[in-house]
Amino acid sequence: MLKLRVEQMQVLAQVPQREYLKNMVAHALKFFPDECAKIGAPNLKKFVQDGIAKADKYGIEDRADVAKFLNLQFVFGPEFDLERVWASEVLGNASITSGSAKAMLLNDSAMEDLQRIKSK
Numbered sequence: 001m002l003k004l005r006v007e008q009m010q011v012l013a014q015v016p017q018r019e020y021l022k023n024m025v026a027h028a029l030k031f032f033p034d035e036c037a038k039i040g041a042p043n044l045k046k047f048v049q050d051g052i053a054k055a056d057k058y059g060i061e062d063r064a065d066v067a068k069f070l071n072l073q074f075v076f077g078p079e080f081d082l083e084r085v086w087a088s089e090v091l092g093n094a095s096i097t098s099g100s101a102k103a104m105l106l107n108d109s110a111m112e113d114l115q116r117i118k119s120k
Contacts (some may be wrong), residue, residue: 020063024048027067032074047078054081058091058102065103072110086113 025048029036039047048070055061055069058081072080072087081087086109096102 021045021049021052024052024067024070028070028074031071035074047073050078055099058099059097060099060103062100062103065100068103068107072106075110075114084109084113086110 025045028044028048036044051070051073052066054073055066058069060066060069076084076087081091087106090096090102090105090109096105
């Protein structure tokens with residue numbers, strides 16, 4: 001009979017998290033190569049980790065939704081959630097309890113913001 005120690009279980013539990021982080025970094029490199037270059041390879045992993053943690057803080061947990069949140073950080077900056085009024089309104093709205101709904105509303109608001117910027 002195979003028995004795993006607590007330490008071994010903890011290491012095994014980290015494997016999906018490391019793979020998830022690796023996938024999110026690859027996503028960033030694919031879609032935001034210029035921004036990733038500005039952040040720099042040594043800081044990119046931390047930038048993505050911080051973004052994942054921030055999304056989780058707002059109840060955004062689904063991987064696709066977290067990727068949307070990270071996309072917004074690359075486009076608008078790591079503090080977009082505090083600096084953009086539309087983001088603060090969505091994330092601070094207690095009636096929006098679904099992480100997916102928040103991600104969708106953030107994405108829609110961001111597109112509107114980009115259209116306004118583009119039309120100036």
